Amino acid sequence: MELIVNEIFYSIQGETITSGFTSVFVRLTGCNLECAYCDTRYAREAGMVMKVNEVVETVASAGLCDHYTVTGGEPLCQKGAPQLLRRLLKLGRPVQVETNGTILLDVVPARVRKIVDIKTPSSGHAGSFLMENIPLLTARDEVKFVVSDEEDFDFALRFIDAYLSSCPAVINFSPVWGAMEPGRLAGMMIGHRLRARLNLQIHKAIWPGEDESKVVIKNHTLKKTC
Secondary structure, three states, X not given: OEEEEEEEEEEEOOOOOOOOOEEEEEEEOOOOOXXXXXXXXXXXXXXXXXEHHHHHHHHHHOOOXXXXXXXXXXXXXXXXXXXXXXXXXXXXXXXXXEEOOOOOHHHOOOOOEEEEEOOOHHHXXXXXXXXXXXXXXXXXXXXXXXXXXXXXXXXXXXXXXXXXXXXXXXXXXXXXXXXXXXXXXXXXXHHOOOOOEEOOOHHHHHOOXXXXXXXXXXXXXXXXXX
């Protein structure tokens, strides 16, 4: 099985409950959405063809870390992504996948932690989330609302009230960098007494105005879409 890989790198996890821990990231090429605030547009097309075995060997060669992260783009666009996740689990570290919620999550192995976006209006893709994914979320998983304004925040409140009141997954509110001040979002969350987590992109705080510090193991050498 082959994958189109944008990059494989070692860095600090910037988001979710594993933020601050070291991770080896596998960024797969391609996405089925084009969000207005996307900060990884370079991963839409640029990539190199690698066999799943090659990817796993590259990840293993990176050295000790807390966990592995498969991300994109949208990694589940690629048919080989579930096989990659299963193979990474065999390396003995926790594995998580970051996905936009538009693809049915039953393809994700049970032991893989799912980080799932629920797109808000400012993304341009509100309503893209597959509601069939809600029963597939467990206490080890996380959902994320990316918030750039009050409309996004109100959308998230309504969604949580209607569909996530009994969902065991961690709920994250993430401010759009440069559009929503973290303190303002924190105050809104406090004011509404939310059972949720403020999710800051700590890599942007650690390395402001720069690309995040990372040890690149492999990066793209050709152009191709998934």
